[in-house]
Amino acid sequence: MTLPTDAFAFAPGLALTRRLRSTPFTSRVEAAGVRSYTVYNHMLLPTHFRGLEQDYHHLRRAVQVWDVSCERQVELAGPDAARLAQLLTVRDLRTFAVGRCGYAPVVDNDGLLINDPVVLRLANDRFWFSVSDSDVVLWAGGLAAGLGLDVTVHEPDVWPLAVQGPLAEEVVAAVFGEQAREIRFFRFAPLPFRNHQLVVARSGWSAQGGFEIYVDDAALGGELYDALMGAGARYDIGPGCPNLIERIEAGLLTYGTDVTRADTALEAGLDRYCSLDAPIAALGIEALRRQATAGVSRRISGLIIDGDAVTPPRDPWPAHAEGSTAGQITSAAWSPRLATNVAIGMLAIEHVVPGTALTVETTAGTRRGTAVEMPFPGASQR
Amino acid sequence: MTLPTDAFAFAPGLALTRRLRSTPFTSRVEAAGVRSYTVYNHMLLPTHFRGLEQDYHHLRRAVQVWDVSCERQVELAGPDAARLAQLLTVRDLRTFAVGRCGYAPVVDNDGLLINDPVVLRLANDRFWFSVSDSDVVLWAGGLAAGLGLDVTVHEPDVWPLAVQGPLAEEVVAAVFGEQAREIRFFRFAPLPFRNHQLVVARSGWSAQGGFEIYVDDAALGGELYDALMGAGARYDIGPGCPNLIERIEAGLLTYGTDVTRADTALEAGLDRYCSLDAPIAALGIEALRRQATAGVSRRISGLIIDGDAVTPPRDPWPAHAEGSTAGQITSAAWSPRLATNVAIGMLAIEHVVPGTALTVETTAGTRRGTAVEMPFPGASQR
Numbered sequence: 001m002t003l004p005t006d007a008f009a010f011a012p013g014l015a016l017t018r019r020l021r022s023t024p025f026t027s028r029v030e031a032a033g034v035r036s037y038t039v040y041n042h043m044l045l046p047t048h049f050r051g052l053e054q055d056y057h058h059l060r061r062a063v064q065v066w067d068v069s070c071e072r073q074v075e076l077a078g079p080d081a082a083r084l085a086q087l088l089t090v091r092d093l094r095t096f097a098v099g100r101c102g103y104a105p106v107v108d109n110d111g112l113l114i115n116d117p118v119v120l121r122l123a124n125d126r127f128w129f130s131v132s133d134s135d136v137v138l139w140a141g142g143l144a145a146g147l148g149l150d151v152t153v154h155e156p157d158v159w160p161l162a163v164q165g166p167l168a169e170e171v172v173a174a175v176f177g178e179q180a181r182e183i184r185f186f187r188f189a190p191l192p193f194r195n196h197q198l199v200v201a202r203s204g205w206s207a208q209g210g211f212e213i214y215v216d217d218a219a220l221g222g223e224l225y226d227a228l229m230g231a232g233a234r235y236d237i238g239p240g241c242p243n244l245i246e247r248i249e250a251g252l253l254t255y256g257t258d259v260t261r262a263d264t265a266l267e268a269g270l271d272r273y274c275s276l277d278a279p280i281a282a283l284g285i286e287a288l289r290r291q292a293t294a295g296v297s298r299r300i301s302g303l304i305i306d307g308d309a310v311t312p313p314r315d316p317w318p319a320h321a322e323g324s325t326a327g328q329i330t331s332a333a334w335s336p337r338l339a340t341n342v343a344i345g346m347l348a349i350e351h352v353v354p355g356t357a358l359t360v361e362t363t364a365g366t367r368r369g370t371a372v373e374m375p376f377p378g379a380s381q382r
Numbered sequence: 383m384t385l386p387t388d389a390f391a392f393a394p395g396l397a398l399t400r401r402l403r404s405t406p407f408t409s410r411v412e413a414a415g416v417r418s419y420t421v422y423n424h425m426l427l428p429t430h431f432r433g434l435e436q437d438y439h440h441l442r443r444a445v446q447v448w449d450v451s452c453e454r455q456v457e458l459a460g461p462d463a464a465r466l467a468q469l470l471t472v473r474d475l476r477t478f479a480v481g482r483c484g485y486a487p488v489v490d491n492d493g494l495l496i497n498d499p500v501v502l503r504l505a506n507d508r509f510w511f512s513v514s515d516s517d518v519v520l521w522a523g524g525l526a527a528g529l530g531l532d533v534t535v536h537e538p539d540v541w542p543l544a545v546q547g548p549l550a551e552e553v554v555a556a557v558f559g560e561q562a563r564e565i566r567f568f569r570f571a572p573l574p575f576r577n578h579q580l581v582v583a584r585s586g587w588s589a590q591g592g593f594e595i596y597v598d599d600a601a602l603g604g605e606l607y608d609a610l611m612g613a614g615a616r617y618d619i620g621p622g623c624p625n626l627i628e629r630i631e632a633g634l635l636t637y638g639t640d641v642t643r644a645d646t647a648l649e650a651g652l653d654r655y656c657s658l659d660a661p662i663a664a665l666g667i668e669a670l671r672r673q674a675t676a677g678v679s680r681r682i683s684g685l686i687i688d689g690d691a692v693t694p695p696r697d698p699w700p701a702h703a704e705g706s707t708a709g710q711i712t713s714a715a716w717s718p719r720l721a722t723n724v725a726i727g728m729l730a731i732e733h734v735v736p737g738t739a740l741t742v743e744t745t746a747g748t749r750r751g752t753a754v755e756m757p758f759p760g761a762s763q764r
Contacts, residue, residue, distance in 0.1 A: 014395065014418065015418045015429035016696045017639050017695075018638070018695070018697060018712055019515060019637075020420065022696070036397040037396060037397065038397050038399065038402065039420075039421035047397035134520065135517035136520070138516065138524065139521070142526075142528060143524040143525075143527060155643075254399070254401060256400065256401030313400070315400060316400060
């Protein structure tokens with residue numbers, strides 16, 4: 001097998017069985033030449049098509065369609081849905097009107113991160129938690145069962161399809177009509193496609209702008225994919241996926257890679273999504289208030305790593321400062337635009353100061369690193 | 383990339399990042415030439431080494447070491463551990479003395495399968511649920527939080543290493559001493575390795591006999607792997623993994639492939655692990671009692687599929703009987719020993735009768751199928 005030179009470390013192959021769920025878009029994605037997958041919420045997620053750098057440049061210049069079906073929805077519905085939703089997240093959901101969405105960290109009683117979903121309020125008594133890679137449906141369902149709440153908790157068959165890039169609005173407006181342009185950032189609205197109303201949100205896991213379309217009818221999936229590709233032809237649309245380089249530059253964390261169940265929401269740097277001053281009954285909020293008062297001992301940080309292009313880390317790279325452990329680097333990639341390696345790591349708090357010098361034990365040897373703020377310069381073009 | 387002819391459908395590649403966790407044995411597994419992985423409980427699980435058929439013959443003839451670290455342990459410990467454990471599973475755990483392990487289905491209030499773990503009773507107030515592919519730690523943790531139970535729920539760092547095959551006992555006795563031979567089926571005992579006590583169980587995901595060693599010290603992992611390989615050299619030991627052909631013949635189901643959250647424990651054919659007559663407070667047991675009384679409308683069945691070797695299904699194959707839908711085939715592989723394709727499917731109950739003729743829409747075209755009992759003849763040599 002030939003290893004791409006501008007991509008991830010590769011395993012010999014991925015054995016495909018039903019357990020690694022396909023999506024309504026998988027046939028399109030494979031016809032478009034997907035070159036690698038990862039597995040996310042028991043589902044296939046493409047990780048590159050032409051190459052990390054080519055995909056990166058194209059995403060920043062034009063527009064891409066992404067199969068992000070793996071962003072599974074955990075639906076809470078019924079009289080106690082709002083109560084359960086607020087127990088699950090430390091973000092104040094009283095500020096979420098119907099039609100609003102946003103990041104809302106889910107933590108346990110110790111403030112440790114269970115998930116960093118985007119929450120959509122579909123109705124006063126109906127929510128979707130659009131989750132990263134952990135079975136939130138089990139956490140929410142267990143809590144509801146234990147508390148005897150009057151709420152249904154399930155994962156409906158909804159497969160988000162993202163349209164990302166500076167020209168995304170042109171494509172989505174061409175397919176869904178001009179009203180798509182009216183949707184503000186982190187807001188959503190039902191829009192018609194083939195006589196079917198689909199939830200369309202202005203959101204997505206890049207800093208290039210765009211939309212996420214919540215497809216709730218598998219039979220419509222292929223048609224929508226093709227319609228977007230057709231309407232986007234004049235905008236140089238192409239297949240894509242969350243891009244490692246772009247998301248590091250944007251400071252977007254991956255749950256399971258950059259932060260895990262061993263980190264609190266504050267250590268993960270999600271402070272702005274933690275409503276610590278709000279009178280809400282969220283699990284774990286007391287633990288986070290205590291930690292906020294005491295101060296965190298470590299936190300997520302951006303870094304640059306000197307030297308030529310590194311291969312992205314498969315396992316965390318240790319970071320040192322003046323000979324002692326300073327933390328670990330969990331994501332890294334060469335940025336062709338910034339002409340350096342950009343990275344994300346978890347560092348002891350005294351090193352989370354822009355300009356702090358570190359040494360990083362990369363797979364390619366010891367390199368000099370420097371803590372920097374995220375997002376990286378020019379990550380967003382808006 | 384060259385596609386093996388006797389293996390799974392393959393994706394172009396698997397992008398390796400921290401989120402798809404490596405194990406203490408990964409370096410050994412890769413040095414031994416693993417040719418494909420799957421992802422299971424957010425962790426890498428090898429799926430073949432030399433080829434499905436070669437691995438199959440070797441497993442039935444000799445002995446293999448398997449990295450099954452992905453069988454994560456969910457630990458319940460504390461005053462309410464036994465109460466929570468019994469809430470989680472419909473199997474009567476009063477029959478589980480310390481040192482006993484066994485299958486114990488975890489279901490929700492509707493009897494729908496959340497997981498089909500092996501439960502180990504480590505102490506009266508301490509259990510491990512050795513789980514298949516879903517985050518049981520979240521279900522158990524949510525329940526405990528909701529009920530306010532006095533129990534800790536977490537996933538300790540324990541990486542099971544299996545030794546499977548007819549000569550497994552020779553190898554394990556050579557490494558752990560003769561007392562290993564005294565461990566009975568689905569029993570476990572602490573045995574010494576390098577002055578460290580490891581839980582060793584006579585269990586495993588094959589019908590060839592063997593042991594699972596619960597390694598709770600990553601630094602010891604490589605040493606143990608090498609010690610087993612060294613002691614096994616005279617028995618033709620080799621690297622291996624759960625084998626698709628062997629596990630179908632044995633009637634071992636894969637959660638997520640053969641059965642899912644949409645199936646009850648009875649539809650999954652796990653009747654013998656459901657203590658429906660016991661006075662236990664398990665969640666979902668009432669739903670299962672009602673279903674047992676009414677009778678299930680569908681159930682897991684074995685099948686043979688005529689014709690030459692099929693490529694294992696990536697997505698389920700529809701099955702028909704007399705022109706109408708009869709169910710779907712979720713696992714299938716060519717058995718070189720039985721000289722036919724062996725399969726597992728979910729069929730409408732009227733077709734779960736040995737000898738029932740079906741047609742199956744395989745990737746290779748329409749084939750004739752026949753419902754049969756599992757395990758298949760000669761699956762176990764004991």
